[in-house]
Amino acid sequence: MTEIKLDCMYEACPIPLLKAIKKLEKMDIGDVLILETDHSCSIKNVVEWAKKQGHNVDYMEVGEGEWEIYIEKRK
Amino acid sequence: MSSNRIEELKKRRQREIRVNKKKNQKFYAFIMSIISIIIFIFLLQNNKIYSIFWVIGLLIGITLQRSRFCFAASFRDPIMVGSTSILKAIIIAFIIATIGFGIIQYDSIDSSGVIDIDRLPGQISPVGIHTAIGAILFGIGMVIAGGCASGTLMRIGEGFLLQIVVLIGFIIGTVLGAYNFEFWDKLIIKKSPTIYIPKYIGLPTAVILQIIFLTVLYFIADWYDKKNNLMSS
Numbered sequence: 001m002t003e004i005k006l007d008c009m010y011e012a013c014p015i016p017l018l019k020a021i022k023k024l025e026k027m028d029i030g031d032v033l034i035l036e037t038d039h040s041c042s043i044k045n046v047v048e049w050a051k052k053q054g055h056n057v058d059y060m061e062v063g064e065g066e067w068e069i070y071i072e073k074r075k
Numbered sequence: 076m077s078s079n080r081i082e083e084l085k086k087r088r089q090r091e092i093r094v095n096k097k098k099n100q101k102f103y104a105f106i107m108s109i110i111s112i113i114i115f116i117f118l119l120q121n122n123k124i125y126s127i128f129w130v131i132g133l134l135i136g137i138t139l140q141r142s143r144f145c146f147a148a149s150f151r152d153p154i155m156v157g158s159t160s161i162l163k164a165i166i167i168a169f170i171i172a173t174i175g176f177g178i179i180q181y182d183s184i185d186s187s188g189v190i191d192i193d194r195l196p197g198q199i200s201p202v203g204i205h206t207a208i209g210a211i212l213f214g215i216g217m218v219i220a221g222g223c224a225s226g227t228l229m230r231i232g233e234g235f236l237l238q239i240v241v242l243i244g245f246i247i248g249t250v251l252g253a254y255n256f257e258f259w260d261k262l263i264i265k266k267s268p269t270i271y272i273p274k275y276i277g278l279p280t281a282v283i284l285q286i287i288f289l290t291v292l293y294f295i296a297d298w299y300d301k302k303n304n305l306m307s308s
Contacts, residue, residue: 003084010237012221013148014155021156032080040233041226044143049156052303056078060085062092064100065234070081 001030008037009066016042017049020071024055027073035069036062043067139229146223150214157303159296166293170286177282180273190274203267205259220244 006023008016016037023033035046043059046069050057056072111133118126138144142164149161180195192199217223220241222230227245230238273281 012235012237013145014151014221017156032084034084039235040230041143041145041148045148045152048158048160052158056081058081058085060088062088068088070084072078072081 003032003034006033006035008035010038012039013041013045017046020046024073029073031073033071038066043069136229139225145226147217147226151218153299159300163293163296166289166296170289173282173285177278181278192269192271199269199271201264201267201269203263205263
C-alpha cells in the first residue's frame, strides 16, 4: 500500500501515459501512483486510459497549470 | 471512479496547497480580453474581413483548448493504447465539414452544372506521390513533436514550454517549404492530376457517399475501442 511518485514535468504527449503504463506494471495491487504533469492533454489521456483499464483514478490541479493524477492499481 | 484512498490523498494535498496560496489568473484573463477587443475594433475599422477571421480564430482557439482536441493523438492513440475516442470526434468533424463544404461548393456551381475546379472554393490540389511522402513526413514529425500544428500553437498559449522548441522547428520547416515550393511544383506537383470526385458523379452523390463512408469508419472505430476494452480487462 505505497504511494509512488512519477515525475512527468515538461514531458509532452504521449510520454506521461507510456511512463505511467510502465510504472503501473511494476506496482502491486492497491498501490497509488502519483503522476505529476504540466501537460494539459495528459489529464485527459491518462485518466481515460486508466478508467478503461479499470483502475481508480482522479486528478487535481496543484499549481498554475500543474496537475497530479492519482491512479490506484486495481488489477 | 475515485476511491476512498484517492479522496484522502486529494484532501491532504489540498491542505498543502492552501499553505502556499495559488495565484489568481483572472487579472491576466481580463487584460487579454481587453487586448483582443482592441484588436477587433482596430480591424473592424481597417479591414472588415480580418475582424471576422479574428473572432473565428479566437473561438477556434478556445474550443481547441477546452476540448483537448488533438489531431496527433487521434491517430496515435488507437495504435498505442487502443483508444479511439478522439478519432471518433475527428470523424464526426469530417462529417460536419463534408456537409458544410458540400453546401458552399454547391452554391458556387453555376446553372449549367459544369464543375470548374479552378473556381470552386476550397483547397483542391493535385494528388500524387508527393501527397503520400508529405503525409508520412508530417505524421512522423507530429508524433515526435507531441502535437500537430494547431495543438502546438494552443499549448504554447497555455504556457507549455517544451513546445516552443517545436515552434522553432515549425517556423524553419514552413520557411524552407515556401522557399523550395517552386522546385517541387515543377518536379512533381504540376504533373500530378487534380482529382475531384464530384466532377464525375455529381456533388450530391459524392457528399452522400462520403458521409456513408465516414459513418462506416465511425462504427469501425467504435468497435475497435470496445474490442480493446474487453481484451485488456
